[in-house]
Amino acid sequence: MDIVPIPADTYKLGFIGAGKMAESIARGAVRSGVIPASRIFTASHSNSSRGDAFQSFGVSLLSSNDDVVRESNVVIFSVKPQVGIVINHSHSLFLITAAFNCIFTPFSPPVAAVKDVVLKLNPLLTKNKLLVSVAAGVKLHDLQEWAGHNRFIRVMPNTPAAVGEAASVMSLGGAATEEDANLIAKLFGSIGKIWKADEKYFDAVTGLSGSGPAYIYLAIEALADGGVAAGLPRDLALKLASQTVLGAASMVTGTGKHPGQLKDDVTSPAGTTISGVHELEKGGFRGTLMNAVVAAAKRSRELA
Amino acid sequence: MDIVPIPADTYTLGFIGAGKMAESIARGAVRSGVIPASRIFTASHSNSSRADAFQSFGVSVLSSNDDVVRESNVVIFSVKPQVVKDVVLKLKPLLTKNKLLVSVAAGVKLHDLQEWAGHNRFIRVMPNTPAAVGEAASVMSLGGAATEEDANLIAKLFGSIGKIWKADEKYFDAVTGLSGSGPAYVYLAIEALADGGVAAGLPRDLALKLASQTVLGAASMVTGTGKHPGQLKDDVTSPAGTTISGVHELEKGGFRGTLMNAVTAAAKRSRELA
Numbered sequence: 001m002d003i004v005p006i007p008a009d010t011y012k013l014g015f016i017g018a019g020k021m022a023e024s025i026a027r028g029a030v031r032s033g034v035i036p037a038s039r040i041f042t043a044s045h046s047n048s049s050r051g052d053a054f055q056s057f058g059v060s061l062l063s064s065n066d067d068v069v070r071e072s073n074v075v076i077f078s079v080k081p082q083v084g085i086v087i088n089h090s091h092s093l094f095l096i097t098a099a100f101n102c103i104f105t106p107f108s109p110p111v112a113a114v115k116d117v118v119l120k121l122n123p124l125l126t127k128n129k130l131l132v133s134v135a136a137g138v139k140l141h142d143l144q145e146w147a148g149h150n151r152f153i154r155v156m157p158n159t160p161a162a163v164g165e166a167a168s169v170m171s172l173g174g175a176a177t178e179e180d181a182n183l184i185a186k187l188f189g190s191i192g193k194i195w196k197a198d199e200k201y202f203d204a205v206t207g208l209s210g211s212g213p214a215y216i217y218l219a220i221e222a223l224a225d226g227g228v229a230a231g232l233p234r235d236l237a238l239k240l241a242s243q244t245v246l247g248a249a250s251m252v253t254g255t256g257k258h259p260g261q262l263k264d265d266v267t268s269p270a271g272t273t274i275s276g277v278h279e280l281e282k283g284g285f286r287g288t289l290m291n292a293v294v295a296a297a298k299r300s301r302e303l304a
Numbered sequence: 305m306d307i308v309p310i311p312a313d314t315y316t317l318g319f320i321g322a323g324k325m326a327e328s329i330a331r332g333a334v335r336s337g338v339i340p341a342s343r344i345f346t347a348s349h350s351n352s353s354r355a356d357a358f359q360s361f362g363v364s365v366l367s368s369n370d371d372v373v374r375e376s377n378v379v380i381f382s383v384k385p386q387v388v389k390d391v392v393l394k395l396k397p398l399l400t401k402n403k404l405l406v407s408v409a410a411g412v413k414l415h416d417l418q419e420w421a422g423h424n425r426f427i428r429v430m431p432n433t434p435a436a437v438g439e440a441a442s443v444m445s446l447g448g449a450a451t452e453e454d455a456n457l458i459a460k461l462f463g464s465i466g467k468i469w470k471a472d473e474k475y476f477d478a479v480t481g482l483s484g485s486g487p488a489y490v491y492l493a494i495e496a497l498a499d500g501g502v503a504a505g506l507p508r509d510l511a512l513k514l515a516s517q518t519v520l521g522a523a524s525m526v527t528g529t530g531k532h533p534g535q536l537k538d539d540v541t542s543p544a545g546t547t548i549s550g551v552h553e554l555e556k557g558g559f560r561g562t563l564m565n566a567v568t569a570a571a572k573r574s575r576e577l578a
Contacts, residue, residue, distance in 0.1 A: 216519050272480050296550035
C-alpha cells in the first residue's frame with residue numbers, strides 16, 4: 001500500500017490537545033510563515049480560555065477531536081502523556097495520613113491520556129494522515145499499535161518552545177517518509193532547533209534537553225545571587241545573569257566553536273575569569289551537572 | 305561652558321583601536337540601522353586584516369587616530385586596557401568637550417579617563433564578549449559631564465549588540481565578576497551538559513547541540529517571560545519526575561553555591577587588579 005505524500009504547500013494541521021505546547025507550535029508556525037492559521041485546527045476544550053487562545057491568532061476551533069482528524073493531513077497529539085496520579089512507595093504514608101485527616105484523594109492507576117485518545121480516534125486515522133506525538137515517554141511502538149499504522153513521528157520538544165527556542169529531537173516511525181520528516185522539521189524549526197535521532201536515545205534526551213532548562217534556571221538564580229553577594233542590586237544582577245547566559249549560549253551556537261575553546265579564548269593570565277573558573281573546578285561544577293543529566297535520564301527509563 | 309549636544313541623526317563615530325570589540329559594535333550598529341557605515345571611522349592598524357575587516361562592511365579606515373578624532377563627534381576607545389592611558393594622553397589636544405568620549409576598557413576608571421582626556425564628557429561601558437554575536441550584556445556609567453542625551457545615544461549603540469543597563473561605577477568590579485567573566489562559566493556548563501548526555505548514552509554531536517540549544521532556550525525563557533527563575537523551575541518540576549531528580553543532584557553538589565563562589569572570586573580579582 002503506497003504512502004500518499006502530504007501536500008507540502010496546502011496541508012492542514014490538526015492538534016489533538018489544545019494545551020501550551022500545541023499553542024507554542026501553532027504560534028511559531030504561523031509567525032514564521034510555515035503554515036497560515038487558516039489551515040490549522042483544534043477542538044474546543046473544557047477550559048474555554050484555551051479555545052480563545054487559539055482563535056485569537058486565527059486557528060479554527062472545531063467541536064470534536066473527530067472533526068479535527070477529518071480536516072487534517074497532519075495530526076499532532078499534544079495531550080498529556082497520562083492522567084491520574086502515579087502511586088509509588090513515597091505516597092503510601094500520605095495516603096495513611098490523608099485517611100486520618102479525612103482527606104479523600106482519588107488515587108487512580110496511571111491512565112495514558114494519549115493512549116485513550118489515539119485508540120478512540122483509530123478508525124479515522126488513515127495511512128494518508130501523518131501522525132505526530134509530543135508526549136514525553138510514550139514510545140513509537142505503542143503509538144503505532146494504538147493508531148493501527150506506522151506513519152508516526154515522535155518528537156521530544158522542550159518548554160522553551162514557548163519563546164521559540166526549543167531543543168527538539170524527532171524519531172521516525174516505520175512508515176514515516178523523508179518528506180514527512182522534512183515537514184515536521186520545518187514545523188518544529190519554527191519554534192527552535194530540531195534534530196533527528198534513534199528512539200533509543202530518548203531517555204538521555206529527556207535528561208538533557210527535556211530537564212535541562214531547570215538546571216539553567218538554578219544557574220541563573222545562583223549567578224544573580226553571586227552578583228548580589230559581590231555588591232550588585234538584585235534587579236541588575238538578575239538581568240545581567242540571564243543576558244550573560246543567553247549571550248554565552250549564543251556564542252556556542254553562533255560560532256560553532258567548542259565550548260572549551262571559547263573558555264580558553266576568554267581566560268587571560270591571572271585574570272578575573274580564570275579565578276572564577278577555578279572556583280567552579282574546585283566545586284566539581286561540571287561533575288555535578290553531569291550527575292543531573294545522568295540522574296534525570298535514569299529516572300526517565302524508570303518511568304517508562 | 306555649555307555642552308554642545310551630539311547631533312542624533314548625523315553624528316560621526318570613531319573607533320580608536322580596531323579590534324574585535326570595535327568591529328562587533330560597528331557591525332551591530334550598521335546591521336540594525338542605528339548608524340550607516342559611511343559615518344563610522346577607524347584608523348589603519350599594524351595588522352592590515354583589521355582594516356580589511358572594517359572596510360568590508362563600509363567603514364572608512366583613515367591614516368591615524370588623530371584623523372579619526374577630528375572626523376568624529378563620538379569617540380570610542382577600544383584599545384587594550386594597558387595602552388588606553390597613553391593613547392588618550394596623546395590625543396588629548398584634539399579631545400574637545402564637543403566630543404563625547406567612550407571607553408570599553410575593562411578595569412579603567414572614569415576618574416582616570418577624564419583626567420587623561422582633560423574633561424568629564426566620558427561614558428564608561430563594560431560590555432562582554434557575546435557582543436560578537438549581538439548578545440552582549442553591557443553596563444554603562446556616566447562621567448561628570450555626560451548628558452542624558454549622550455547616555456541615550458550610547459544606549460542605542462550598545463543596544464544594537466545586546467542589552468545595556470546604567471549603573472553606578474562602584475558596581476563595576478561586581479559586574480566584571482558576573483557578566484564580564486560569566487560567559488566562561490556557561491561554556492563549562494555547556495560542556496558538562498554535553499558530557500552528561502554522552503554519559504547517558506547520546507552521541508557527542510547531538511549532545512553538544514542539545515546542550516547549547518537548551519541553555520539558550522532556558523535563558524530566553526527568563527529574559528522573554530520576565531518570570532523569576534525559581535518560579536520557572538517550579539513550573540517544570542513535576543512530582544517524582546525526571547527534572548526534579550536532576551535538580552536534586554545539583555543541590556546535593558552545591559551547584560548554586562559554587563556558581564556564587566565563581567562570581568565573588570572574579571569580582572574580588574577585579575578589585576585586586578585595579
